[in-house]
Amino acid sequence: MPKNWTLKVDQYINANSKCIIATAHVDSFPTDLPLEPNIREPNLKSSTYKQIFDSLTTEPEKFFQRNNGIVLCVNKVKPKSKTELELEILQANEGGNDGVINGGHSVSAFEQARANKYDLSKARVKVSIHIGLSEDEAKDIALASNTSSPVDARSKVNARGDYQFIKHFLGRLENEEDIKFRIAYYQNQSGAPKSPHCNINHLIKLMNCLDRNKYNPDSKSRTKHPPVSNTPSLSDAERQRLLKLLPLLPKGLWIEQRLFKIIEEHITNPRKKGTIDLASIDPRKNTLLPDSRYSFGFGAPADIAMPIVAAYRVFLDENYNWLIPFDDFAEDFLQHLWNNYYRKYLVSEKLAGNTVGSKICRNPVIWDNLYVSAQSYLNQQLLKMVGSNNKREQLTLAN
Template identity: 75%
Template sequence: MPKTWSLKVDSCFDANPHCIIATAHVDTFPTDLPLEPNIREPNRKSATYKQIFDSLTTQPEKFFERHSGIVLCTNKVKPNKNKTSLELEILEACEGGSDGIINGGHTVLAFEQAKNYKYDLSLARVKVTIHIGLSEESAKDIALSSNTTAPVDSRSKVNARGDYEFIKHYLASLERAEDRKFRVAYYQNQSGAPRNAQCNVNHLFKLINCLDRNRYNPDANKRTKHPTGTNTPSHITDTERERLTLLLPLLPKALWIEQRLYEIVEEHISNPRRKGVNDLASIDTRKNTLLLDSKYSFGFGAPTDLALPIIASYRVFLDENYNWIIPFDEFAEDFLQHLWVNYYRKYLVSEKIAGNTVGTRICRNQEIWESLYISAQSYLNQHLMKMVNSTKRQELTLTS
């Protein structure tokens, strides 16, 4: 016997003799519908699922407008007298049918999870397109075309809301003041912006986050000792905008550190100890890299997180108001060379010998972040001691 499911609806109409479009209630939506026609299993870890779940649970009343809807295939559909519910008759594969969810498996999974967590979904609605009596071939054809549509990434949504405007204004003023050009991709397939991940606006966030000595301070009793997280904001709150605005003046220094490190890496692989051998993990000499303010392309490919631990170590030299304790130009180059020679080059070489690729391992390796931070503290203390001793010698000379 075919199984039946009930769908509570606000309205429905016949798009054609074999298709009904309805506005369905989410809180009573059946989450055990078969996935026979769908070409992929829903994945809780996917970006698609997380975006749907976030939209559903934060503003359920706006879910209908923000979501493209669910597509079903049924054997028969029977509306009740008032058209407030639809009875769906579904033939599963074991019964010789191919009915069920054609597109929307992630959405139905989000409904189930939200119900399990007791979210109030009474105001949430979803558009449901119901095809009646489709052949298996037709159902698979619709499923394939539906599921090959690329989801809109969170960066594009943030940009559409205008949340990047404060960054754009700052970069525009910096371009005028310093006669430089930034190539930043704020949304998917943006024309004129390089496809390099280093030119993504999310990479810009990572660079300035690395210099937030107040949020990421190992000396304080905080869980977030280092900015190792790779998460990027899907929504920029007023509080977050204020924090980032304070950090933006540090961006030129972060960009300088990153570009200078890339120059050091390029020099290293251009003069290898053994001819034709690259001894640095995750540096691909068959690719090129362009930074978001670089005037030329580097002759190697590198993971986007390559410079982050180095940049983060510089936050030791900042006070609570994000001012440099020592003038940046007095120590920046020497300190970078110190970190490269004594720590970072050795780390990349050891990972290469071990057969590891670095990539996101950089952000997961607390040890390298901690080592560079401690080294920065030691370097700062030595530099301050030299300044104190120099002042004392001057005072003694003047006294004599």
């Protein structure tokens, strides 16, 4: 059922048939309006919020002139009197896109100021109320609204709905596997950790690492290995490519969490007590992975698993099918890469005094070495399979 909120106003005008502009009272402004259409949640630690709060609480009578105002989207508006407007809002689960499109910081400032007993009786704010907007119209206004602090590209991509295919996939996975993912799709998202591993762009990087068609050192392509820079924008072609890679995402997440387990075991039982011999591993920090079952008591660069994950693309064919059943080789191959290459590489970087995690993870030499090692490992496994099949055929003929 739609919910109703009452807005106390000094006056209002019909700008057009679908928009009302009002001068609203701050001291009674509804601060529990949904933030569904907004492209980010307010950050109470940001300079933007602090400026709004200071302006509101020091000179509330001048707030109307100094504030950009609030933009709302509602399903219906019903004037109750000359000084009251009743706003009908459809919740997201009812198919609505109603709530605060722009001005979330201001609404949060209202709430905090009232909680701290500031006198806001003289404070007013301009409110633009759009009526019956479609989802695309609401997103268009949210993206176009001016803000006094930058909105990250990820938030804009999310506002356009370009992450929906990933959200739907993870939703199905949560139901099937009885797990919960903690993914930040937009700026200051409540309930989502700030760990870079839980950023939606991190998941896209993991999928990129398994794209053996786009990133293949054996081809004539200039791009030999996947980039680990952010990929905030998604074109139609990119979405189609990632849709093909999406079924591989659980494997990428598994490889990452298993690597973290191996690192945890290594630093828990070091050769020299009290020392960590791996570059870029910080025991003073913590790491959260996207799958909420996995948290670790050490900090590691967000990209640390990328070269390892990328090595697994050698085991995929051009249709992204595993040449060998994943469960038959995944653990053994990971141990092979760790013991013979990656651990030694991180130890050598630590001895050399290199501590910049992102630089360590982006060294093309280690990507090349892991890729070549994967090819050699695959060839050995295929030879074993051929040998096993030959023996089976000989036994069959003998019988």
